[in-house]
Amino acid sequence: MRRSRIRSAVVFFVATLLAVGGVLTVTGEAAAAAVEDEGADCPVSVPGSWPSTAKLPDPFKKIDGTRITAKADWRCRRAEIKKLAERTIYGEKHAKPASVTGSVSNTGITVNVSENGRSASFSAGVELPSGTGPFPAVVVVGGFGADTATIKAAGAAVITYDPLAVGKEGTPRNNKQGAFYSIYGATSSTGLLAAWAWGVSRIIDVVEQSGGRILKPDALGVTGCSRYGKGAFAIGALDQRIALTMPIESGTAGVPILRGIPGESGSQPLSNAYGEQPWFGDAFSAYTGNPGALPVDTHELVALVAPRGLFIMENPHVDWLGARSGSVAALAGAEVYKGLGAGENITYWSDVQDGTHCASRPEWRTPLQQNIQKFLLKTGSAAGTFRISAKKAGNLAEWRDWPTPTLTDGPGTTTPTTPTTPLPVGCTATVSVNQWSGGFVTTVRVTAGAAPITGWTVTATLPAGAAITSAWNAGRSGDTGTVRFTNAGFNGNLGAGQSTEFGYQGTGTGTGTTATCG
Template sequence: MASSIAPGAAPPAGPAPGRSRHRRRLRFALVALAAAALASALALSTRFSAEAQVQAASEWDGANCDVRIPGSWASNSLLPDPFTRIDGTRVTSRDQWECRRSEIKELAEHTVYGDKPRPDSVSGTVTSSRITVNVSDNGRSTSFSASVRLPSGTGPFPAVIVYGGFGADTSTILSSGAAVIDFDPGAVGAEGTGRNDKQGAFYTLYGAGSSTGVLMAQAWGVSRIIDVIEQSGGSILNDSTGVTGCSRYGKGAFVAGAFDQRIELTMPIESGSGGVGAMRSIAQESGAQPLSSAYGEQPWLGDAFGAYTGNPAALPVDTHELVGMIAPRGLFIMDNPHVEWLGARSGAVAALGGAEVYKALGAGANVSYHSNVADGTHCAVRSDWRTPLQQSINAFLKGSGNPPGVITMHPSKSANLSQWRTWTTPTLGTGDPGGTTPPETTSPPTETTSPPPAGSGCTARIEVVSTWNGGWQGNVHITAGAAAISGWRLTWTWASGQSIASSWNATVTASGSAVTAADVGWNGTVAAGQTRSAAWGFVANGPSTLPAVTCTPD
């Protein structure tokens, strides 16, 4: 079924590297030296800072990893473990994660998107109004261009590449001090073509019958723009780049950010099936665009994906691992829960699964997911997203302030990661091949109420998942007493300066400092003596001082 909205409809028409490779390598060297000199201080950090985490010296830093794709792999109806390598061993350090990320990349190219080749040469120009790109590979040449809009003030400026001129609010991007690069993705990978007659600059080089899908072709184009910015000397655009897009362009922005480690901030919006949404979940989410539709409507996905549209459990990867590929760089996912076709619950599943990679790397605050909006208009400019958009640009592209670090799901499209995984999240060591050196020397504080009651009743424990300046994220674990419970209600009183900013999987009310939270049905049942882990979660403002929680069966 072709969609008249979101992934299936063309959005309104929009307006038609200063990142220097030397500067990036210099920054990488400085970060490495700082890490060596201040190891003990870094060990105390609960996350990478938004500026210090930018360490990619090339399009793909794991290019030297020895990745060998097996001929077959086991089927899995749940989300694959991002921390288990192809050989069955588990990742225990950040060094090992670098090559595990390359495994995920190769598997995703092999089964979902198609290959992303590195061309022989790239050249071009950057002016205050335009970027031109010239590419040659294997004796063939092609070119394309993108327009530039500069913010007020004196450059050089960071820039956000906007797919089709249709992504995150460009007025907010410009007012935040970042340039807008209006990228026409169709010039590189055109829609409306058959799989054996693909068109655009990418296919001029690699053939109309290339098995690489349009999303990867367009991501290749984004990387070539960054190549030119890198070469430009940094007089107009500096060394920080983001990417964004909505609907079909949200799919493209997500893929671009996952497959180029030089992109500091990725912001996909309402990307639907074939975008952020976990494919295994899409197949089970009522009303979401089926995978077969996303594959057949346009040649967005690689030709090889046709074998998996009816059986995503056979895939060796899923999109939560692409979220993990972006880690620890900035990621702000925006979703629309009011249009069933967009599959926002599956987007939340992928965001929660990928956020575990961010946590393992000590960068939990660098990923945000936001679907708790009232306006259901597709690709609308929403005031709900303006502040986190500004915070993301400031933190990841300008190196100032803190990222939003918020995961807030609409109650009608919330997700529960525990239903989708059997794997646990490790704490990855800082460069120790054995994984014995954790990124922090102290664990976040946790607090338990009184021990589980001997009779009927329940207790609750709040776990601090991550903290940042001015806020923190908590998970709440519910334990039943000697008798099973079919529902729960929690109450507590905040200390001065604390409040809930957002929450998921609970109905929360607040009156002053008093808070009441109740289950939302599916997460209310807890067997006798058992614990429902991460029964619900929230983001809080203020210090991470834990309140005393009272749990009452409801």
């Protein structure tokens, strides 16, 4: 499902656009490059209760219990996940207010908001790269932890966003402060992360209204580290106009699965994160001791970003950050990317040497450039990759009991096959390897032949010196040489021509691995 197929039509100016002295002052509406929430028109009825489960909820299963079968179904399934996440994790991120005005200049953005007789204003800084605009831009939440030199060298502007002006930390939950709460009330049950996301959405509104003279409204990214990594993740999940989301070392309340935090030694407890700052919505208090009762988890927040660009950066050297749970969230969320045919749009990278929190890391520089080129400049095509540190490698098979469907391109359509060339009986295995210096991740796709199968075994022969350190979605015997993988309980039954995938991470060289299925 490509962005060009799901975006709304261009709308015309209904108010004035005035350019004065390099500053674009805007009021009302202008041409929109995308929409904040494509599923806003989907009917979503949130139930009063839902079953508790220790496993990660099935992102492909709708509230009514049926599973989606087509890529077109994802729009409204996404709306369900978003609504459940707001109800239990974030609190409501309110839609665009009645009035949003402001200005865009070479050095800054101003935002003025009015709703129901209440008004608020805030601003953001702008640093332009060299060259001639208009420029794509990356919103840097909190102003630190991001490699802004690489961002600008790649040709993107930097928008420095102070989220505390929109949702202030250090305030009690019954007296929240900042521009968001000036509009919606100091006792709003919405947490800071959703409030920060709302603030970036209003910045995007102003950039859209400016007509793209300085900044391109259809080429915007977001990044931030630590607590601001939590914010960057929420911003990208909750506004579909963000083309590239890049959370850094986000920790609890960010990318790591909430169900995994209690069992990950040294990670910030849910109750601690809830009490440290009002990042979560108030309703999350009911789940700090029982995350299994949540109807969603962060792998589905990863899925909210799909099929847009997502580059997750994590630090396995600091236990507090919960990187093992982060890798599980990324692996599970990547299944939605694969289902949408966009598996190349997600990158996860925790294989770093320096353990300093929020450091600028050389390992991330090249994928950062590649993601900016691909999703903001529209000049690159590098496929996403997973580089999971052996120190904090999660096992997805332990956390899910649902298969990844093969979603059709539209209602009633299927992938065509050539009727004169029957598929072989049994199964086949194909191998894909992401290799780096000293390690690799291998994905194996198992495909049934002309008849259904009720179980499978894949025999893989690894190159000399290669050793498996972890695997997911399959059982295995052995770590080196010839290794046998068997299906998990949820992915052994395949219809004729259907496929499933499992994977493993290892040290050494994975290139040259061969595999057979029987």
